[in-house]
Amino acid sequence: MKRRDSIKNMTLASFGASIFLESCYDVSREKIARSLTRYEYGRTPEEKLYDDKLFEQEFFSNDELLTLDKLCNLILPPNDFGSIKEAEVVQLIEFMAKDIPSYQEPLRKGLSWINNESKNRFNNLFVDINNSSQKEILDEIAYYDPNKNMNDLPEPVQWFNLLRNLTMTGYFTSEVGIKELGYKGNTPNVWDGVPQNILDQYGLSYDKDWLDKCIDQSKRNDTAIWDKEGNLIS
Amino acid sequence: MQIKENPNEYDVIIVGSGAGGGMATKILSEAGLSIAIVEAGPFYDPANPDQMTQMKWPYESPRRGGGTTRFFGDFDQAYGGWEIEGEPYSQVGDTQFKWFRSRMLGGRTNHWGRISLRFGPDDFRKKSIDGFGDDWPITYQDVKPYYDKVDKLIGVFGSKENLSNDPDGFFLPPPKPRLHELFYMKGARKSNVKVIPSRLSILTKRINDQRGVCFYCNQCARSCMAYADFSSGSCLIFPAQKSGGQIDMFLNAMVRTVTTNEEGKATGVSYIDKTDNKEYKLKGKVVVLAASACSSARILLNSKSKQHPNGLGNTSDLIGKYLHDSTGGDMMAFIPELIDRKIYNEDGVGGMHVYSPWWLDNKKLDFARGYHIEVWGGLGAPSYGTGFNINSFNKFFGLKKAGGYGDILRSDMKKYYGSTIGLSGRGESIAQKTNYCEIDPKKVDKYGVPVLRFNYKWTDNEIKQAKHMQDTFEEIIHNMGGIPLWGKPGKESNYGINDPGWIIHEVGTTRMGKDSKNSVVNQFEQLHDVSNIFVVDAGPFVSQADKNPTWTIMALAWRSSEYIIDQFKKQNF
Known part of the structure; x- marks a missing residue:
């Protein structure tokens, strides 16, 4: 599979072929792949051009993408909530490597390191060795002493930390990852204080004086009227 | 021409x-x-759908809300x-x-x-x-x-406090404090640092029929489509x-x-x-x-x-x-009591619900002007950077091991989500x-x-004020049972004072x-x-x-x- 196709397939798989079929853009497949990314969130025209430029570039080779996919799946194996594929983590890493070019060298070096390691020890590329052999390599670079400065640790440890960070952020900022984390916001609601069971859990309570100052949410839609001294009377 | x-x-x-x-x-x-x-x-226009970033999810951006094109993240409304x-x-x-x-x-x-x-x-x-x-x-x-x-x-929401140098106005009622803000209030009061409801120009109550009322999405930085900020x-x-x-x-x-x-x-x-x-x-x-x-x-x-x-x-x-x-100085801390939180919608308004106006008399201090304290934290929306070094907090439990891979990362993510709190001092410098x-x-x-x-140099007054901020933050964080996330900046870094211009109050x-x-x-x-x-x-x-x-x-x-x-x-x- 060509590298560009692999990215496209990942994209198509995540958005469903129906979007692809229904889209009536009479443009190249490249553009379709990009429009499928539906990144429409109030970018300025300049920002859109910049993002499009990044999408047109290729950084990782097809083999590198496949290795990344394997690694990301080892970092966060799929579960009932979702997977690396659904969270589009590999696409994010490809994008970020172009968006933040300082990621490029360490990411690529690490991928080459792990394949060398795998070839030396198991006579095969990382993606082609069995799961326990893969874990054997990871076990040597995946753990670190958090009391130490990351920059002082061996390069493979730093690389894996970067990859783990990108994988974690990619997953937990995705639709499935946010659901798994349980974040409840980004939706219209009315904040009326910390729920009582949470206050109880921490042995906290609101002072009455303080609460008296706070908004009575049943009157939030009544237009504010003040007396001359600035006391709210509505 | x-x-x-x-x-x-x-x-x-x-x-x-x-x-x-x-x-x-x-x-x-x-x-x-x-x-x-x-x-x-x-x-x-904040209400123009083509320009709107409010209520978008991180996965609607190719960089998941990261800060490459806009410094404060690509949903921030500053071109x-x-x-x-x-x-x-x-x-x-x-x-x-x-x-x-x-x-x-x-x-x-x-x-x-x-x-x-x-x-x-x-x-x-x-x-x-x-x-x-x-x-x-x-x-x-x-x-x-x-x-x-x-x-x-x-x-503007706020509360009547009768403070001599922080005059009251015509306020809308403030929102109730969030959990981390209750922790802050407890910690600050122990050190006799005054805490009052914030004063933010966000409509917790209707003021006219042209503008909507806050619906608590925490995204004022993205500018409100309902004109509620x-x-x-x-x-x-x-x-x-x-x-x-x-x-x-x-x-x-x-x-x-x-x-x-x-x-x-x-x-x-x-x-x-x-x-x-x-x-x-x-x-x-x-x-x-x-x-x-x-x-x-x-x-x-x-x-x-x-x-x-x-x-x-x-x-x-x-x-x-x-x-x-x-002037600006900050400290961020981990609060062990806040691990494994029960999750609920804690977005609130875009900004803190409580703050500390300047509470001391400079005549009794070795610097001339005061600062106020802003507080941040909570169960915020994930964005690019969420999950980075997630279990490095293991060190606060005396552990020498972090990182790893597999399902431990999932549980660590949930364990540490919402367990940090930040304090920022914003102070007066002398012209x-x-x-x-x-x-x-x-x-x-x-x-x-x-x-x-x-051409700009901070003077002794600002640097001593920054030191006072750090000492105060450390004490409040200690009172909250918290542990600062990074070393306390000392004299060699002018006590962590931000570069001039950084607070965007020039x-x-x-x-x-x-x-x-x-x-x-x-x-x-x-x-x-x-x-x-x-x-x-x-x-x-x-x-x-x-x-x-x-x-x-x-x-x-x-x-x-x-x-x-x-x-x-x-x-x-």
Whole structure:
């Protein structure tokens, strides 16, 4: 599979072929792949051009993408909530490597390191060795002493930390990852204080004086009227 | 080069559409004056779906909300940032001044923190109190009626506290504190640090039928589609248009100079249209600069003529001088008690629900001015960076092992989510003549306009204040049972004080005063040298208090606008 196709397939798989079929853009497949990314969130025209430029570039080779996919799946194996594929983590890493070019060298070096390691020890590329052999390599670079400065640790440890960070952020900022984390916001609601069971859990309570100052949410839609001294009377 | 001249003569040309420019537009247009707004960026309306970022999810951005194109993340509503391509600024010596520019209708009001604090009576007379800097030529009583009007027009939540230097206003009721804010209140009170409800220009209650009520998405930095937070477009400029104001907008228009005649009076402005790179001229009876403190200073300094060889309105040689920003210091902590939280919607308003106004007496301290404390934390929306080094907090449990892979990362993510709290100090610095921006004689931007060069050093007063912030934060965090996330900055790093400009409260470059020897504008923000030019951004601030400048910018802009109307009535323009 060509590298560009692999990215496209990942994209198509995540958005469903129906979007692809229904889209009536009479443009190249490249553009379709990009429009499928539906990144429409109030970018300025300049920002859109910049993002499009990044999408047109290729950084990782097809083999590198496949290795990344394997690694990301080892970092966060799929579960009932979702997977690396659904969270589009590999696409994010490809994008970020172009968006933040300082990621490029360490990411690529690490991928080459792990394949060398795998070839030396198991006579095969990382993606082609069995799961326990893969874990054997990871076990040597995946753990670190958090009391130490990351920059002082061996390069493979730093690389894996970067990859783990990108994988974690990619997953937990995705639709499935946010659901798994349980974040409840980004939706219209009315904040009326910390729920009582949470206050109880921490042995906290609101002072009455303080609460008296706070908004009575049943009157939030009544237009504010003040007396001359600035006391709210509505 | 051919310069295209617009045949209309406007009553008032307003340069910039942020807090000051928006307020001037509203007040002056409602008095029947014809207005030209000249804005360096494009049109922007928080309710325009094509420009909206509010309520978007991180996965709707290819960088998941990361900060590559916009410093505060790509959903933040500021077009521009610390660096703008083709529009550089330079530094004198080892100065590290940071200059944040937002080029769009409404300017920086679209993304700011909405912290809306009045200056107090003492804030206008600091020299009389501590001997540093200068007193303002006006008092709190002069500005109070305008603060009152701004409160009622725009809406600000807060509470009556009867504090002598943090005056109460016409408040909407504040929202209840969040969990981490209750932790902060407990910790702060143990150290006798006062905590009160925040004062933010966000509508917790309806104020009119033009604007909606806050629906608690925590995203004021993305500007509110329901107009439930303050931005200059939604609260000042659009309402002014709706009430029939004669307002023409010139967008993507970079003002190069204020033009003048033989008598040295302003005749209008010349600007470069960014869409065709051509120069245009607009005629106006009065020019109101509201381009932000440094941009307005730059325009004046670049407006040299036979009558104004040192720059326009600069016989004092003070334009650009006394530049000062708020001081800033921060500490972030892990709160072990907050691991494994039960999750609920804790978004609240965009910003803190509680804060600490300055609570001490500087006469008993080794530095001159105060600071307030802002607090942040909670079960926030994931964004690019979420999950980085997630279990490095293991060290706080004495563990020597972090990282790993597999399902442990999932449980660590949930374990540590919402367990951190941050404290930020925002303090008053003392205006120094030696801190300034000036025209760099060797550099022009891509429009050929000479750029600014900054020179800025913190003094002992600010550095000792920053030390006090760190000591206070450490104590409060300790009281909360928290552990600071990084080492406490010491003397070698000036106790962690932020670079000047970083807090984006730069003020003072066209300072206000009684005479043209010691100041640039009078109490109505009118140039001493040229009666038909006004500066209504934060340039005229003599000192900036430990308060955020926006509310005072607007109160003064309103006051100055009434003066301009009065002068028009007297046919003085």
